[in-house]
Amino acid sequence: MMAVRAGSAALAVLLMVVAIGVSRPAGAADPGDRPLSVFTTVVPLATFVERIGGDQVQVQAMVRSGQNPHAYEPSPRQVAALADADLYVRVGMSLEDAWLPRIRATNARMRVLDARDNIRLRPRDAAQVIDDARGRADHAHDDGTPNQDHAPTHADHDHEAMDNHVWTSPPLVKSMGAGIRDALIALRPDQADAFRANYDRFAADLDALDAEIRARLAPVKERRFMVFHPAWGYFAETYGLTQISVEYEGKEPGARALAGLIDAARANAVAVVLVQPQFSPRAAEQIAAAIGGRVESVDPLAADYFATLRRLTDLIAGPAAP
Known part of the structure; x- marks a missing residue:
């Protein structure tokens, strides 16, 4: 029996929605007795919307915890629900570029908010170059062929070249929250006071988390930490850290790069290699075994934002002083 791909099924639903005109006409009044229907690309953004919107919003994340947003396609059910959504909060994932124009064709009244508005974006980590005792070790392709050394240029700073994990920095989340x-x-001006009050409480919690992280990391001498997937760039930038990435653009390191990463981990006294559940931990486990360290999982796409950043901070800082 021929299997039907989820993406094809979702596209079929989208075409059906267009054909039968399910979405409300542009400019139609929003019934105030129901929660606003809000979609986000990833789960943490859904958490932020819930904190600010309270009982006035019903939020769904396109990419669920444990799923890889870089290889995701909406389900037919999600596509159908998007045809009646009030707001979509995007963050720069490739799936948004592929699907949002199609969704907007079925739901012209849906507002789209880019959570990165008014945020200075950082380039994605370029081909990893590691200074170590032996010199320089470049990330290599799976066939062992090294990439050329490359520093980001203005031409590289296009949409695809920028790091979209902006939510990993609490001060940046405050800015994102203000936009939300x-x-x-x-969308619902009569609830403005409630939204402002919810945001103020959320912002205060973010300020407290930021202060807690800064205090916890202040005595840390080694400011580098090793990750499999470079999802923590904004966190690192906010707190004066440097993330060393094991993979680059979805590719695991070749033999030469792996040896360089192991040397770098030893030189920087790395004891923990951080992974996230959306990716294979194989290369991270090889490095951890070579340095006598361990692999720990921390998920930047988890729903409990505050617990996630506290766990990350603890893993970088090491055991707290008694």
Whole structure:
């Protein structure tokens, strides 16, 4: 029996929605007695919307915890629900570029908020170059052929070249939250006071988390940490850290790069290699075994944002002083 791909099924639903005109006409009044229907690309953004929107929002994340947003296609059910959504909060994932124009064709009244608005974006980590005792070790392709050394240029700073994990920095989440607050107020002005109050409480919690992280990391002498997938760049930038990435653009390191990563881990007294559940831990486990360290999982796509950043901080800082 021929299997039907999820993406094809979702596209079929999308075409059906267009054909039968399920979505409400542009400019139609929003019934105030129901929660606003909000979609986000990833789970942490859904958490932020829930904190600010309260009982005035019903939020769904396209990519669930444990799923890889870089290789995701919406389900037919999600596509059908998007045809009646009030707001979509995007963050720069490739699936948004592929699907949002199609969704907008079925739901012209849906507002789209880019959570990265007013945030200075950083380039994705370029081909990893590691200074170690032996010199320089470049990331290599699976066939062992090394990439050329490459520093980001202005031409590289296009949409695809920028790091989209902006939510890993609490101060940046405050900025994102302000945009979410304002978007919700525009959709439901009669709830403006509630949205502002919810945002103020959320911002205060973020300020407290930021202060807690800074205090915890202040005595840490080694400011580098090793990750499999470079998802923590904004966190590192905010707190004066450097993440060393094991993989680059979805590719595991070749033999030469792996040896360089092991040397770098030893030189920087790395004891923990951080992984996330969306990716294979194989290369991280090889490095950890070579340095006598361990692999720990921390998920940047988890729903409990505060617990996730506290766990990350503890893993980088090491055991707390008694």
